[in-house]
Every structure is written in structure tokens, then in C-alpha cells.
Amino acid sequence: MSVVSRSNLARAALGPLAAAALIAVLASGAIAPYQAYSVGLAAVYTVLVLSVGLLAGWAGIWSIAHPAFFALGAYFAAYGSTHGWSLELVMLGAVGCSAALGAFLGSAGARFSMLYVALLTLAFTMVSLEVMGQWIGVTGGDQGIPMEELHSALGLGALASAGTQAQYIAVGVAGIALAVAALARPSALRMRLVAAKSHPMAARSIGIAPEAQSALAFAVSAAFAAVAGVLLALVVGFVSPEPFSLALAISLIAACVLGGAGTLSGAVVGGAYLTWAPTAAESAGVPQQILQGVVLIAALLFLPGGVMPFLGRMARRLLRRPAAQPPASVQLPEETSQPVPAPAATAPELLRLDEVAVTFGGLKALEGASMSVRAGETLAIIGPNGAGKTTLMNVLSGLVGGGRVAGSARYRGKPLLKTRATARRGLGIGRTFQHAETFPELTVLENVLCTRRRITAQHRARAAELLDRVGLAHVADRYPAELPFGLHKQLDLARALAEEPELLILDEPFGGLDATERTQLARQIVRQQQRGTAVVIIDHVLDDLFAVAHRVVAFDFGRPIGEGEPGKILDDPRVRSSYLGEGGAQAGLPLRDGTEPAAVRLDGVDHTYGGVTALHGVDLTIPRGSVIGVVGANGAGKSTLGRIVHGVLPPTRGGRTVDNDLRAALVPEGRALFKTLSLQENLEVAAYAAGIKGAVLRERLAETAEWLPPRLRDRMGVAAAGLSGGEQQILAVARALMAGPDLLIVDEPALGLSPAMVDEVYGRLGRLAHEGMTVVLLEQSLGRAASACHEVVVLHEGRIAVRGEPADPLFLTRAEQAYFDGPDDVRAAVAQS
Structure with a gap:
């Protein structure tokens, strides 16, 4: 009831x-x-x-x-x-x-x-x-x-x-x-x-x-x-x-906006407005449409939420009690800090995938994915960005969207792929999302209760108990926007656990959390292991991931490339190569003598997003004419650092010093091309944004077109959507060149490209370096960066873990260790924070 x-x-x-x-x-x-x-x-x-x-x-x-x-x-x-x-x-x-x-x-x-x-x-x-x-x-x-x-x-x-x-x-x-x-x-x-x-x-x-x-x-x-x-x-x-004319429809919308859409008192205000607006217009001597238009414009400008929500907010500010203070961190029994032993080989198989593939048009996002998960087992999925991990998660939860799914997946012995996404919750499958996709207009308690079709007193009691278990009881009546990022993640997990799933899918749950929050989350995962829940988890914070995993499967380019125990999986050469890339000597970089002036200098730079620390204490000097590689796993802070170096993102703390008249351009991750525009129109839009037009634009367009490979130069009228991934990446770099930059920042230039296209993209970036341009490469692959850069900086959880020149024979060894674990002094500092 x-x-x-x-x-x-x-x-x-x-x-x-x-x-x-x-x-x-x-x-x-x-x-x-x-x-x-x-x-x-x-x-x-x-x-x-x-x-x-x-x-x-x-x-x-x-x-x-x-x-x-x-x-x-x-x-x-x-x-x-x-x-x-x-x-x-x-x-x-x-x-x-x-x-x-x-x-x-x-x-x-x-x-x-x-x-x-x-x-x-x-x-x-x-x-x-x-x-x-x-x-x-x-x-x-x-x-x-x-x-x-x-x-x-x-x-x-x-x-x-x-x-x-x-x-x-x-x-x-x-x-x-x-x-x-x-x-x-x-x-x-x-x-x-x-x-x-x-x-x-x-x-x-x-x-x-x-x-x-x-x-x-x-x-x-x-x-x-x-x-x-x-x-x-x-x-x-x-x-x-x-x-009943169409004018009534417009007046109804105006009345709703004025009173406050979704509010009961707002409906009363709107009803009164519709009734007496004609009389008010007649008394004012103006046409009713003019009066309604003025009222609506005023409401949209000054009271966009409506009259009643505005008055409600004012009343809450006057009457609201101080925010509840969170209790001490949730303390679980000491034994729960250690993972539950892996289930026996004879344990029942909960999930099996055989040759699962996902294609989006001509793009193969997943191919040949075969694996199994036993009841009570925690399976970790690792791999670099673009390896197909999230696509696999979406296959399990039925959220592939427009992708075409092939192969076989069985859950508790029954076919899974044909089951609707909305029915999989009822089968016992719960999931979280990488960015903690909570429902902002529902309170914390309602975010958990909305998983039920009907809400009873027993459901409310269970939801309150669950919130207490995950450390959210003190904010049960708050809205997600009032919570720090760590509690957002906890709420996402609580919603996934609301109906005691047999299979829990966790998409980067450790990302953006501090050390204490990661420890608490690990304990929650262990507690689910004790309850017999099977967990499939992906993350780039490998030390925390491996601490709770029983088994690890590594992916690269949409295919599984290795499987093993958490402590041994990185010993597989294929797995290490997928993260670090193939090492190599520097490929004909322009020489430096060490006296080059700094193009950009960062001093003590920190940056946070809503309480999430993306960068901490970054000191970095980028000399003119250099090729600098910034390397790290997904979530290490590379993109944030690139945007700060570019100048489009001001740091939360610290300073950025730029050489006089430096012009910088950024090629964002994912390219961000205008797909419906032609190649030439993409270049022209960039020029317009930089204030270039007329004869200068035509000259710059001719120079940039000359930089393009012939197969693109001859297709300037073709829509960008018709290009391959590698060709789109080259066009994205060309678009950045239209501004005539001195400093070029390229975020993930090899993402999703075949090896041949990676070589071509890097070759063209090398040509720019030889012409005197300063280049910053934001890369996941340590090997690629080492072969293409004068200096490599390894980021780990927003901090510079190590930096050096690839020519140093000891550097790659130190860089590999720092890539996954960070240096010892940083790890100790994080543990104490």
C-alpha cells in the first residue's frame, strides 16, 4: 500500500x-x-x-x-x-x-x-x-x-x-x-x-x-x-x-511560466492571470496581447522560474535551518577492507558473452568480446580510452543506442541481448555512470525511491537504510546540486543498489574521488561481494581497481587482448603496450640548445570542478620550438592541463605566464568538427572566429590547404562527416592552423585511429615542429609520446608524477612506474590527505 x-x-x-x-x-x-x-x-x-x-x-x-x-x-x-x-x-x-x-x-x-x-x-x-x-x-x-x-x-x-x-x-x-x-x-x-x-x-x-x-x-x-x-x-x-483558438495555447504557456511550471500555487496564479488579464489590459488602455507579451518577457527576464518558486526560494532562505553536518566517515568492520576471496571455479556462471560485437555505421566499437562472470565475482575491465570498455557496459545494460549488436550474451542462462533496457533492472542488473547521472529535480531519497513503481512504507524504510549504509542519510532531503562530487558518486551507487541487484555494473566509480572517498567506495564494493553480488567494473585508477577485483580483462581497439589476476595482468606485454604504446627513439625532432625562451609557464596550478580536483600543484615550462608530451591515463588531468595552457580555462589557483604576443590553438579531444559543413567551410569558420577575413583569409586558406594531404586537398567541398577518423583528425589540426598559432595543443591525436593513420597524423605534426611551431601533445600512449617529443611529462591523478627527456635511458622505466602508480612521495602525500 x-x-x-x-x-x-x-x-x-x-x-x-x-x-x-x-x-x-x-x-x-x-x-x-x-x-x-x-x-x-x-x-x-x-x-x-x-x-x-x-x-x-x-x-x-x-x-x-x-x-x-x-x-x-x-x-x-x-x-x-x-x-x-x-x-x-x-x-x-x-x-x-x-x-x-x-x-x-x-x-x-x-x-x-x-x-x-x-x-x-x-x-x-x-x-x-x-x-x-x-x-x-x-x-x-x-x-x-x-x-x-x-x-x-x-x-x-x-x-x-x-x-x-x-x-x-x-x-x-x-x-x-x-x-x-x-x-x-x-x-x-x-x-x-x-x-x-x-x-x-x-x-x-x-x-x-x-x-x-x-x-x-x-x-x-x-x-x-x-x-x-x-x-x-x-x-x-x-x-x-x-x-479555443491558438492564442489560448500561447496564453496558457505564458500563464504557466508566470506562475511557475510544475507548482500547484503557480497554477492558481496562472488561472487568475488568464481570467483578469483582459480586464487589466482594458483598464490600462492597451491591447491584451501587448500586456501579455510584456508580462511574459518580464517574467522570463526577472523571474524565469515563475512567481511562486521565486517567493518559495525567498521564504526558504529566511526560514532554512543550517545545513546538516555529515557524520564521521562510514566505518565498516576492519575485515571488510579486504576483498572477499574469488568464488570457486564451480560457482554458478551468472553472465556469459560470446563473440559480442558492436558497430556504429562502419565503426567497430567492440569486436570478439567473450568472457564470463560467476556469481559473487568482481571482474575488472581495463584499457586505454577508446578501447571499448563503456560500449561493453552499455551492451550489458541495453543502452547501446544506435549501435548494431551481434554475438551472444546469456544472463542466468537466458538470452540477454534481446531484452529491453528497461526490463534488465527487473532481471537483477544495476549500473552506475561515469559522471554520476543523478536526477537533479529529485531529492537524494527520491533518487533512490524512483526505482519503484509504487512506494510503500517498507520501501521508504529500506531506502533510508540504504542511504545510511552508504553515508547519505544526513542529506536525504537535499538535492544533488547541493552535494559535493563524492556524494554524487555515492548517490549513483545507492540508486544502483536500491533493489539488491545480482549483477552490479560500475562505470569508472573511482574517478574524481579523493583517497578517503576511494577507500569508502572500495569498502562498499567489498560489502556487495559479501552479499554475493557479481560486479563488473571499469576504471582508470588501477591501484584501487585492482584492490577489489578478482580477475581482470584488458581491452584495446574494441577487442580483449589479455586476461589474468590483478597483480599479474600488467606483466602481459600486450596490455602494457596498449597503455604505454611502443617505445622508440626520437624521430628527427628539431634540435634544442636549452636556451629557448618559455612560451608558457605554469606555477603552482590547481584546478577543481565542483569540488573535484583535476590538477594539483602543477609547475610546467614549455620552451618555444619544443614538442612536449603530456601523458597519463584517462582522468589524469591532461585535457584540463591543455585547456589551461591554451588559456581558455583559467586555473582555480596558481599562475599562467605567456610569452608576448603568443597565439595558441587547441585541437580538442574528439576533434569537434562541424560535420555538416565542408572541409573548406570548417577552415573558414575557424578563420572567422580568429578575426581573419578578406585577402588574408584567402591566403591563409591556400597555405593550410597546401599542408593537407592531396586526397583532402582535392575534396574541399565534401562534408566533414564523409571523412575517415584519421582524415577528420588531420582536418581538425588544419582548422587550428587557420588562426596562425605559435603554440598548438593537440588532445588525443591518435584516439580511435588505425596505426597507419596514427603515423600520418604524427608525421604532419612533426612537420609543424620542424617549421618552428611549439607543440603540446596530450597522449595516453607513453611510447608514442616518447618517440615524438623532446620532453615527456607524466600526469597521475592531477599531479606531475615524473618528467624528463626520452633520450635518458632510465626515463622510460621511471615513467612506466609513474604512469600506473605515481612516484612514492606523491603516493604517500595522497594517502595522508
Whole structure:
């Protein structure tokens, strides 16, 4: 049974109590008849605005279809009153038809973007209103149709329209509608709607189908709009097409924005606004459209969340108690710090993959993936960026998207690949995400509860117990935005554990955490091992990963290349090579004499993202004319360092000194090309951004085109999307050259490329170095950087672990150790922090 707290019941009772009080005032005659009519009309519009506002606020759908549902309810009432229908039959017919049509629109619109949903609902309204206008036998066409008395099948007597009785009913129904919405607010329905709106992929991972939620939300919203239409017919006493124009749709959206989409009090404000805006415009002597436009613009500029949310925030600031202090770190029994022994070879096999492959068009993201996981086993998946690890995680959780999946996967002996993503949660599969994709509009407790279709007192007790177990009990009523990054990760894990999964999939859970947080997370994983949960985990923090893993499988270029115990897997030459690359001598770099001036100097640079430390204490000098390699595993801080060197990202702390008139350009990871533009247009856009035009642009374009290989130079009019990955990387470098930089920073130049294309890209970067350009390469492969750079800097967890010249025979040995573990002094400092 769903649990409703006393506070929720008290809030829900406010609507009916306020309605009863207002009815008493109306019955006393204290309000003039014309104003009483306006009060009844305001009640009607409150229900209508509520239907639109909750759909927008809870489900994220802005509808232009609601004038049609509003009209449908009104015409149902008018037609039914002239054909002897009962009030109950009118309500059931209007609500049923509108709900069915709303479910259709919600289901169809879920496949499109917000723009197409708006166009779809606009088209629906235009067609519906045209049908109502032309169906003269039912609607009366432009002449309209009068209301007559409606009799109740339940013996409630005859209900006259356009009188005080109709106004009382409108006010009473509005109060009931607000009560229903108040009771729905703490329900699983609202939580799952908000979850599907906030992050569809994460919602699917916990069994929520966004399409189904959109259909349900639209159906309920349309039903409320139809009820408002029936009330309108009763209050006005006549139904014609005029009130249901497209202008009403715009006014409804304006009313929702003004009051506050998704809020109950905002619906009351919006209903009052729609009712009295014409009178206010007439009193001000301005057209109603102008007044509405000014009000809407003012609300968007100064109160973007709406009047009522603004007032609510002000009240919370005045009344809010100090934030709860977190308790001491969760202390688990000492024995839980050691991993549970691996299950015996005879333990039942929970998951088996055979030759699983994933392709996106012509790109093979995963190929020949075969492995098994036994009940209670923790399997670690390692490999450099782009190795196919996250794609494998998405295969297991059914979130591959547009990729084509082949091969076989069996879970508990049953086929898995054909199972919908939303059904895998029910099979006992839970997962976390690399960036902790929580639902920002739900509290911490609601983020855990939304995994349930119905919420009972027992579910709430279990969720509270789980939050206490992972150290989140003190922030249960907070929103994710109020939490530091480490608690975000804990919340993501708690949501994955909410229904005690048999298989737990963890996507880089240690990334961005400090040493204490990583220790606590490791203990949580061990606790799941004690419960018999199988864990598949990927991460780049190898020491913490290996501390909890029983077995490790290494991937590179989408294929498994090695398997073994955590302490031995890195001894495999193929695995080390996948991380470090093939070493080699420097390939004809321009000579340096050590007197080159510094192009960029960083002194004591730190950088944090929302409490996550990406860089710490970085001192780096980049001499002019040098090729500097910055090497590290994914998450080591390379991209952040590159952006700070470029100047596009200011450091949180520390200084950046730049040589006079230095022009820098950055080639970002993933290239970030404009795929629909041609090669020439991509280059021209870069030139425009640098302020280059006219004859200088044409000259620079000719120089850059000459730098390109002939096969690209001859295809300048081809869209960038038609190039191979290597060709796109070369184009991305060429685009950066359009600014005429002195310093070029290239982030992951070899990512996803074949060896031949890697050689070509590096060869062209070498040509730039010989021409005197300063180049910074952000690389995962130590071997590639060593063969192409004057100096290599190894980053480990945001710190410079070691730096030196590849010509030093001892450097590669030190660099390999630092790549995975960091130097001893850094590791000790981190352990003590």
C-alpha cells in the first residue's frame, strides 16, 4: 500500500479547504455577481493551467494541444446536455476520449525533440479545432451550441448552467484537482516522470521507459484539461469555437511560466492571470496581447522560474535551518577492507558473452568480446580510452543506442541481448555512470525511491537504510546540486543498489574521488561481494581497481587482448603496450640548445570542478620550438592541463605566464568538427572566429590547404562527416592552423585511429615542429609520446608524477612506474590527505 504522510495529507487538504471557504464567501453574497462569475472562470482556468504546468514541470513536455482537449470537454458537456446524457457520462466520455488522444500524442512525441513535439501538438490543435468548427451537427459550427441542464445519474439532481451552482462546482473541482496533484507530488508517478525527463538513459537503467512515461503524463494532463472544458461549459452556459483558438495555447504557456511550471500555487496564479488579464489590459488602455507579451518577457527576464518558486526560494532562505553536518566517515568492520576471496571455479556462471560485437555505421566499437562472470565475482575491465570498455557496459545494460549488436550474451542462462533496457533492472542488473547521472529535480531519497513503481512504507524504510549504509542519510532531503562530487558518486551507487541487484555494473566509480572517498567506495564494493553480488567494473585508477577485483580483462581497439589476476595482468606485454604504446627513439625532432625562451609557464596550478580536483600543484615550462608530451591515463588531468595552457580555462589557483604576443590553438579531444559543413567551410569558420577575413583569409586558406594531404586537398567541398577518423583528425589540426598559432595543443591525436593513420597524423605534426611551431601533445600512449617529443611529462591523478627527456635511458622505466602508480612521495602525500 502506498504511504501518504500526515504532512502530505495536510498539504493536499489545503485546496479543498480553500475551495470550501471561497464557496462560503460566494454564497454569502459578499462578492458581486460579475466578480463571482470571474471567480468561477478563474477556477476553470486554474484546472487548465494545472494540466499544462504539471505536464511541463514534471514531464518536460510543453504542449500546444491543450486548447483542443479543453474544447473537447466543453463540447462533450454541451452536446450531452442537449441529448439527455448524465453529468457522470459527460465526464467519463470527455476524460476517456481526451486521455486516449493524449496518450497517443505522448507516445508519438516521445520519439522526437521538443521542437517536433511542439509542432505535433500544434498540428493536432489545428486539425481538432477545424473539425469542431466544421462538424456543425455536433458542435454548431461558428454559431456554437447552448448548454442545458445536466442530470446526475447518482441522484444528485439537475445541474443548471451559467449560474451560481456552476460556479460553486467549478471552485470545488479546482480544489479537488489541486488536492489530487498534491497527493501525486510525493508519489512514484511524479518521481518517475521527473527521472525520465531529467536523464532518459539513466532512467532506462532503473526500469523507467521515457516513452511510456510521456504517454502516461500526456494522458493524465489531457484528462484534466477535459475536466476544465466541462467546467467552462457549465460556468459560461454556451460553447463556441472562439475561446479555443491558438492564442489560448500561447496564453496558457505564458500563464504557466508566470506562475511557475510544475507548482500547484503557480497554477492558481496562472488561472487568475488568464481570467483578469483582459480586464487589466482594458483598464490600462492597451491591447491584451501587448500586456501579455510584456508580462511574459518580464517574467522570463526577472523571474524565469515563475512567481511562486521565486517567493518559495525567498521564504526558504529566511526560514532554512543550517545545513546538516555529515557524520564521521562510514566505518565498516576492519575485515571488510579486504576483498572477499574469488568464488570457486564451480560457482554458478551468472553472465556469459560470446563473440559480442558492436558497430556504429562502419565503426567497430567492440569486436570478439567473450568472457564470463560467476556469481559473487568482481571482474575488472581495463584499457586505454577508446578501447571499448563503456560500449561493453552499455551492451550489458541495453543502452547501446544506435549501435548494431551481434554475438551472444546469456544472463542466468537466458538470452540477454534481446531484452529491453528497461526490463534488465527487473532481471537483477544495476549500473552506475561515469559522471554520476543523478536526477537533479529529485531529492537524494527520491533518487533512490524512483526505482519503484509504487512506494510503500517498507520501501521508504529500506531506502533510508540504504542511504545510511552508504553515508547519505544526513542529506536525504537535499538535492544533488547541493552535494559535493563524492556524494554524487555515492548517490549513483545507492540508486544502483536500491533493489539488491545480482549483477552490479560500475562505470569508472573511482574517478574524481579523493583517497578517503576511494577507500569508502572500495569498502562498499567489498560489502556487495559479501552479499554475493557479481560486479563488473571499469576504471582508470588501477591501484584501487585492482584492490577489489578478482580477475581482470584488458581491452584495446574494441577487442580483449589479455586476461589474468590483478597483480599479474600488467606483466602481459600486450596490455602494457596498449597503455604505454611502443617505445622508440626520437624521430628527427628539431634540435634544442636549452636556451629557448618559455612560451608558457605554469606555477603552482590547481584546478577543481565542483569540488573535484583535476590538477594539483602543477609547475610546467614549455620552451618555444619544443614538442612536449603530456601523458597519463584517462582522468589524469591532461585535457584540463591543455585547456589551461591554451588559456581558455583559467586555473582555480596558481599562475599562467605567456610569452608576448603568443597565439595558441587547441585541437580538442574528439576533434569537434562541424560535420555538416565542408572541409573548406570548417577552415573558414575557424578563420572567422580568429578575426581573419578578406585577402588574408584567402591566403591563409591556400597555405593550410597546401599542408593537407592531396586526397583532402582535392575534396574541399565534401562534408566533414564523409571523412575517415584519421582524415577528420588531420582536418581538425588544419582548422587550428587557420588562426596562425605559435603554440598548438593537440588532445588525443591518435584516439580511435588505425596505426597507419596514427603515423600520418604524427608525421604532419612533426612537420609543424620542424617549421618552428611549439607543440603540446596530450597522449595516453607513453611510447608514442616518447618517440615524438623532446620532453615527456607524466600526469597521475592531477599531479606531475615524473618528467624528463626520452633520450635518458632510465626515463622510460621511471615513467612506466609513474604512469600506473605515481612516484612514492606523491603516493604517500595522497594517502595522508
